Amino acid sequence: MAKINGVLGPLDTAELGFTLMHEHVLVANWAMRQAFADWVDREAHLAHATREARSAKERGIRTMVDLTPINLGRDIHVIREVAERAGMQVIAATGFYWTEEPWLQGWEVDRLAAYLVRDIEKGIQGTPARAGIIKCATDHLGVTELNRKLLQVSARAHRATGVPISTHTAVAQRTGLAQQDVFAEEGVDLSRVVIGHCGDSTDIDYLEAILKRGSFIGMDRFGIDIILPKPERVATIAELCRRGFARQMVLSHDACCHIDWFPKEMITHMAPRWNFRHIPDDVIPALKEAGVGEVQLREMTVDNPRRIFERQGAY
Numbered sequence: 001m002a003k004i005n006g007v008l009g010p011l012d013t014a015e016l017g018f019t020l021m022h023e024h025v026l027v028a029n030w031a032m033r034q035a036f037a038d039w040v041d042r043e044a045h046l047a048h049a050t051r052e053a054r055s056a057k058e059r060g061i062r063t064m065v066d067l068t069p070i071n072l073g074r075d076i077h078v079i080r081e082v083a084e085r086a087g088m089q090v091i092a093a094t095g096f097y098w099t100e101e102p103w104l105q106g107w108e109v110d111r112l113a114a115y116l117v118r119d120i121e122k123g124i125q126g127t128p129a130r131a132g133i134i135k136c137a138t139d140h141l142g143v144t145e146l147n148r149k150l151l152q153v154s155a156r157a158h159r160a161t162g163v164p165i166s167t168h169t170a171v172a173q174r175t176g177l178a179q180q181d182v183f184a185e186e187g188v189d190l191s192r193v194v195i196g197h198c199g200d201s202t203d204i205d206y207l208e209a210i211l212k213r214g215s216f217i218g219m220d221r222f223g224i225d226i227i228l229p230k231p232e233r234v235a236t237i238a239e240l241c242r243r244g245f246a247r248q249m250v251l252s253h254d255a256c257c258h259i260d261w262f263p264k265e266m267i268t269h270m271a272p273r274w275n276f277r278h279i280p281d282d283v284i285p286a287l288k289e290a291g292v293g294e295v296q297l298r299e300m301t302v303d304n305p306r307r308i309f310e311r312q313g314a315y
Ligand SMILES: [Zn+2]
Pocket: 022, 023, 024, 067, 254
């Protein structure tokens, strides 16, 4: 048992229960919101996101990790309000997306890391909500000079605070392995890292290479069938379970109650099952059918999230 940072106060890791490890309450560009008051209808969004979170709760999900990075518009006030209204335990992140922001160039690693440490130790945006996890990302460009810096920032904030790291990767470029290289150089215990979006891959060799270095992998985009359909996602998990890796996988959707990258109707058309209910409603029955046992399901949904968060202050 340990106390970790939830958005409404400390959470007991023994009480996390069924945990979705990579979701988003709101992804909306801060500059667009500031420039155009109607870019996000805050009240309508709050009502919708609350319904979405409640529907997950009704299906036995007790905790959601909101992995929205600062520069994709993390809004702690909205996250907290949804957590409160829905009665959902939510853990928020600090950290950055892979897009190479101008300010990454001129600032030293340790000075940027200090901002993340402040989010973790003092609270986010002037609230008492402390970040419980560090998000970082490497996309198709791979570990460029600036991306290396961004990963180093995350590694140092992790080593200063002990909160885990969870990443975004591009499986086609196998960027999970390159991220692990940088973390290892920075002295990070790789078992404190979730390499995300591994569920987009069916390349068992690639996934095993990550797993054998001790990290968790996120099978975390259920509902985005346009990238990889559910049957292939399920078959990959079942195969990795057969190979003994159930203790290193976590499940999620990477779903957003609202994301401003596309008009809403386009998302509904592209990914109709991309919501917090898909795993309990459709994925777990499919995993059972594929031969994944109850113990393995419990590991992926309850025990592994707990283990990821529990080992705080490991340095
Ligand atoms: Zn995400």
